[in-house]
Amino acid sequence: MQRIFSGIQPTGIPQLGNYLGAIRNWVALQRDHECIFCLVDMHAITVWQDPAALRQQTLAQTAVLLASGIDPQAHILFNQSAVSAHARLGWIFNCVSRLGWLNRMTQFKDKAGKDRENHSAGLYVYPNLMAADILAYKATRVPVGDDQRQHLELANDIAQKFNHDYGVDFFPAIEALIPPGAARVMSLRDGTKKMSKSDPSAQSRIEMTDDADTIALKIRRAKTDPEPLPTDPAELTARPEARNLVEIYAVLANMTAADVLARHGGEGFGPFKSALADVLIATVGPIASETRRLLDDPEHLQTVLRGGAARAQAIAEPVVSEVERLVGFLK
Numbered sequence: 166m167q168r169i170f171s172g173i174q175p176t177g178i179p180q181l182g183n184y185l186g187a188i189r190n191w192v193a194l195q196r197d198h199e200c201i202f203c204l205v206d207m208h209a210i211t212v213w214q215d216p217a218a219l220r221q222q223t224l225a226q227t228a229v230l231l232a233s234g235i236d237p238q239a240h241i242l243f244n245q246s247a248v249s250a251h252a253r254l255g256w257i258f259n260c261v262s263r264l265g266w267l268n269r270m271t272q273f274k275d276k277a278g279k280d281r282e283n284h285s286a287g288l289y290v291y292p293n294l295m296a297a298d299i300l301a302y303k304a305t306r307v308p309v310g311d312d313q314r315q316h317l318e319l320a321n322d323i324a325q326k327f328n329h330d331y332g333v334d335f336f337p338a339i340e341a342l343i344p345p346g347a348a349r350v351m352s353l354r355d356g357t358k359k360m361s362k363s364d365p366s367a368q369s370r371i372e373m374t375d376d377a378d379t380i381a382l383k384i385r386r387a388k389t390d391p392e393p394l395p396t397d398p399a400e401l402t403a404r405p406e407a408r409n410l411v412e413i414y415a416v417l418a419n420m421t422a423a424d425v426l427a428r429h430g431g432e433g434f435g436p437f438k439s440a441l442a443d444v445l446i447a448t449v450g451p452i453a454s455e456t457r458r459l460l461d462d463p464e465h466l467q468t469v470l471r472g473g474a475a476r477a478q479a480i481a482e483p484v485v486s487e488v489e490r491l492v493g494f495l496k
């Protein structure tokens with residue numbers, strides 16, 4: 166059975182993009198993979214996090230993952246900082262990875278913007294730690310949204326260079342599992358910007374804890390253009406907001422964009438938005454209410470994470486000890 170590893174930053178409430186791009190696929194992959202899912206709190210502090218909020222968000226995200234259907238008994242769910250193998254392998258990878266490779270990472274450029282000098286060194290080496298997350302478990306498949314594609318290519322480069330430099334065939338190749346639809350869910354306020362937990366406007370995203378009224382309101386207020394929906398999917402290319410809403414609907418209703426337009430093409434956005442709000446509420450509503458229930462018992466959530474960390478540690482420790490031996494650390 167192939168081993169899956171994937172992670173999410175506990176920097177806010179998971180949004181619809183996290184769910185459709187990643188979490189929903191994690192749940193499905195549990196059927197025929199050995200899965201390790203991680204709340205990457207060490208990645209989160211590459212930009213400032215209030216300590217109390219980070220603790221709270223780690224628990225809140227654990228609740229959302231459980232409410233979405235992650236099974237912490239059959240699989241592993243834990244927070245990154247609880248397993249020291251990530252930091253140890255991350256450091257070794259800082260020494261394998263090349264500055265030239267990191268300089269090409271578009272996500273660093275997007276996040277740092279023009280003010281590059283004032284960002285943490287951690288944000289810059291972020292992809293090296295991500296490679297360590299996956300390879301500490303020798304995981305071979307990584308389900309992510311489209312925005313992580315380049316990071317996974319870098320992880321493969323690191324694995325190959327390590328194998329080459331130390332003359333071993335130690336790390337496996339990693340395959341990115343990117344869903345065919347909704348791999349890049351866009352902001353509800355701007356169809357050219359990715360939906361993100363860190364966008365200052367909560368109106369730009371559906372959070373997985375939003376109630377029915379909030380979802381309906383956010384969809385009603387979602388930016389659109391004045392034209393009715395097209396009947397030909399090719400016409401969506403030039404209409405980013407319409408395209409985003411149609412794609413969200415299609416994924417949630419298990420339809421293609423063409424099917425959605427066969428039903429709603431020619432309609433104004435009013436009725437389409439109300440149909441979209443209905444399918445969203447049907448998916449998000451039960452997750453949101455189960456999340457609220459789970460958050461009433463933070464002790465239970467911590468117990469889940471501690472149990473997951475112990476099992477993750479048992480897999481990663483021998484791998485990373487062997488890496489340390491290979492690089493020449495005296496044991």
Ligand code: TYM
Nearest residue numbers: 171172173174182183186187205295309310348349350360
């Ligand atoms: P993060 O926390 O930004 O996002 C978690 C997952 O959600 C996906 N995602 C999206 N998918 C579609 N549309 C969107 N608008 C959208 N926004 C986010 C992301 O692609 C991701 O799969 N670097 C990672 C966390 C990480 C990781 C890892 C992932 C750390 N180590 C090892 C895989 C393997 C991140 O910041 O995800």
